[in-house]
Amino acid sequence: MRTILNFDTIHEYNTFLGIETFHPLISSIDFSKVGKEFKHVRKRYGFYFIFLKQVQCGDLIYGRHQYDYQEGTLVFIGPGQVAGKDDTGEVFRMQGWGLCFHPDLLRGTALGQKIKDYSFFSYQSNESLHMSEREKQTIIHCFQEIKGELEHSIDKHSKSIIVANLEVMLNHCLRFYDRQFITREDVNKGILFRFEEEINLYFDSNKTQTIGLPSVQYFADRVRLSANYFGDLIKKETGKTAQEYVQLKIIDRAKDLLYSPDKSINEIAYALGFKYPHHFSRMFKKVVGISPTEYRAAN
Known part of the structure; x- marks a missing residue:
């Protein structure tokens, strides 16, 4: 039988990676800092996940489809979706960046009202975003900004600043997808x-x-x-x-x-x-x- 790991909370996923949870509803992850080695496994996420792979890592199974990752590919996963690949016995270290955020983070915010407008969370993996080097650096900066804010002590301003940074990142992704549609005319x-x-x-x-x-x-x-x-x-x-x-x-x-x-x-x-x-x-x-x-x- 195929194994599927279920991650309903940000903390569960952080624990799987062996990293600290700074905020219960969002995590910005520099995978180069994750010291553990992993085997391939399919995962179901109960939250949004933006995943930047910076190395070639073979085929990813996303739903019923296969996609051969290219370096600098940005993949978007919505709550309830399953991604990953079956265990091949291969052991690897993760590289790149990830941003996980729970839908509860957006409740009561303007971004929560428009999150469905970011339709790329329902794209298939073979419709992922392929970025130029400049675009990739812009997105990495967004990961870093959110990570830096999360590592501060949480105060009354934290949520609004984090959500604002998240919205900036999502809007950059919209812009880059518009470019991708044009360049693939x-x-x-x-x-x-x-x-x-x-x-x-x-x-x-x-x-x-x-x-x-x-x-x-x-x-x-x-x-x-x-x-x-x-x-x-x-x-x-x-x-x-x-x-x-x-x-x-x-x-x-x-x-x-x-x-x-x-x-x-x-x-x-x-x-x-x-x-x-x-x-x-x-x-x-x-x-x-x-x-x-x-x-x-x-x-």
Whole structure:
């Protein structure tokens, strides 16, 4: 059986590493200072984990996917996710940096209200952030700033300063991901082209009758990306969310079908995959500005 270590608290993980816990809800770790040797094992984290690997260390299993780490890769893990690899008998020392922070740290803060906006915590490992040397130094500085603050005695200002530094770090990561989307423009355009093909195939093969309305998750799976990464990529390329893009394609199909006088509005709705015709009419009016019946009469 595969072994999975469960770490529900920051202190549990720090104890595993053999390091001191300065704050119960956040830990910034310089792995070069961890003296222990480890064997590979899968781990489930009950908190957010930002992990900077600075050496080549082979394949990481993340969910059901493998990813061959490159030096300077930044990986984001959300609460409840499992990462690591099975024991191969290899013994190693960790290198790089890690930042663990529990969701409770953010409760009652502005960052807590927007943490879900940092969608990279739901990216797959093969969608990790690959940084330039300058970007890497910026992120290492963030690790160091948080670590330095944690090593001070906790006072009434500690939480606000720590959370502010954490938000700065996350915003740098957003900026660097935006750069990564831009520098991979050719790859992204290939994915957008496949997205278009998959949408057309979805309707042409009558999947609407067996699966129903097309979903973002379906198309993300088809191009082998997580729904969040896929959605962010489509937004960067088109200016629209993936959901909006799919809806526009549905409306385009609907307009074509509305030119056929032998199909009722209800029949068109069912043909497009809607369970209830009034849901189709509502979406159509929201996007087009008039109802399907009014559109048909005007054309």
